[in-house]
Amino acid sequence: MKVSDIDFRKMLKFSPETGRVLLGSDRMLLFRQEAFATLRRLMIDQLGERLARGLLAQFGYRCGLGDFEALNAQYEWDSERDRRAAGSVMHMWEGIVLVEGATSEVDPETGTFHLKGNWRNSYEAEIHLAEFGISDSPVCHSLTGYASGWCTALLGEPVIAIETMCLGKGDAHCAYEIKKPAAWGPEADPWKAALAVTDTSLSQELERKLAEVEQYRATVAAIETPIIQVWEGVVVLPVIGAVDTQRGEQLTSTLVRHVADEEVSCVIVDLTGVDSVDTRTADLFVKMARAVGLLGARCFLTGIRPQLAQTLTQMGVELQGIRTLRNLRQGLEESLRFLGYSVTRSHAHLVSDSSDSDED
Structure with a gap:
């Protein structure tokens, strides 16, 4: 051929x-x-x-x-x-x-x-x-x-x-x-x-590529869930942007794990930067605070904006046992008081108070 x-x-x-x-x-x-x-x-x-x-x-x-x-x-x-x-x-x-x-x-x-x-x-x-x-x-x-x-x-x-x-x-x-x-x-x-x-x-x-993807996801999660230690035993979780159910569950999981691993005494969940939530997500913040409490830590919700407050009210969410404060500063002050410090704003210093005084 x-x-x-x-x-x-x-x-x-x-x-x-x-x-x-x-x-x-x-x-x-x-x-x-x-x-x-x-x-x-x-x-x-x-x-x-x-x-x-x-x-x-x-x-x-x-x-x-x-x-x-x-x-x-x-x-x-x-x-x-x-x-x-x-x-x-x-x-x-x-x-x-x-x-x-x-x-x-x-x-x-x-x-x-x-x-x-x-x-x-x-x-x-x-x-x-x-x-x-x-x-x-x-x-x-x-x-x-x-x-x-x-x-x-x-x-x-x-x-x-x-x-x-x-x-x-x-x-x-x-x-x-x-x-x-x-x-x-x-x-x-x-x-x-x-x-x-x-x-x-x-x-x-x-x-290798799957490992890279997982590392990327972990990095993104760390960025989206920045848990910041502001005092010994006190951490702040600033929540920024829109929060849907998936992100809310991720925030809760990451925070609870951190509290358990790092012996955290007080957690401040600052919601000042939250743009929007749905009814299910609003309830997640309450569950987050209660989960932290079950681990023996005190949780404060700060910076609740009117929309979130209205959503919580409409849902009839029970906030008993959960402390809400106007802003992050108040949350930090309350955390320090919980740890036994006396907070004096006028002199800008902290004094350890063995009597656990609540005077401001």
């Missing part, structure tokens, strides 16, 4: 009665390009560029390897040149890319294997530009993977294909080059790394 004999119009068998398209005995699939573009974008967005590149490269590698094995099992090639060139022709018949200017330098005696050429109308460059715009590096990961897979099957030993030019990074067209791994310098390292991605490394990378 000559490479020019490859013709999908004759080689493909369409069998709608069985829901299959066959190339020999192998099932082939037809997908819309924009659907694959969505999948590719989600991979990059969700997994990151490095992991997505590895998956796309190995997807292409498996396609190239499988195409070689399928054709090699069905046909006898007229020459090694036909066998070698068939990969590029398959790429074109499959609608992947147009291959032009292909050259080869192959010498089995010296072990030389060097192929190169140009790619035009790369589907992968096209969808990358549409989804992400110009890239800083080549983007045709499945194409290089395919070339690596085909040539690896052809030689029976590893071969690495790279892109030396890419439309996706602003070049006039894409260009490829294929060599054995030892013949490459560090310029091929990204392509080697992509093909070296394994299930284990994927799992490790995903675990």
Whole structure:
């Protein structure tokens, strides 16, 4: 068989009665390009560029390897040149890319294997530009993977294909080059790394990313729940912005855990910065104060704005046992009194009062 004999119009068998398209005995699939573009974008967005590149490269590698094995099992090639060139022709018949200017330098005696050429109308460059715009590096990961897979099957030993030019990074067209791994310098390292991605490394990378996400969430939670120690045994939780049920539960959980771990005696929950609450959230502040009390600490609610006060009243929330104060300063004074200090504003100092005097 000559490479020019490859013709999908004759080689493909369409069998709608069985829901299959066959190339020999192998099932082939037809997908819309924009659907694959969505999948590719989600991979990059969700997994990151490095992991997505590895998956796309190995997807292409498996396609190239499988195409070689399928054709090699069905046909006898007229020459090694036909066998070698068939990969590029398959790429074109499959609608992947147009291959032009292909050259080869192959010498089995010296072990030389060097192929190169140009790619035009790369589907992968096209969808990358549409989804992400110009890239800083080549983007045709499945194409290089395919070339690596085909040539690896052809030689029976590893071969690495790279892109030396890419439309996706602003070049006039894409260009490829294929060599054995030892013949490459560090310029091929990204392509080697992509093909070296394994299930284990994927799992490790995903675990690392999940850890990063959890760390980010913890950081955000710390920012949204800034528990500040203002005196020994006294902490302030300033609540700022809108509070929904989820955030209210998070605030309560974080505060209760802090009180238990740090031996806190007094907690001031300052609500001056609360923009809006619903009826369920308003009740959460009351439950928060009671939860703190169950741990043996005193809780003061300060800075309750008219809207929150009205909501609590409409709900008929029972505030018995919960001290509410006008502002943060009053909350701090009451906390210090609870700890046995006498607060004298006019002289701006505190005096330890063993008699627990409440005089101001």
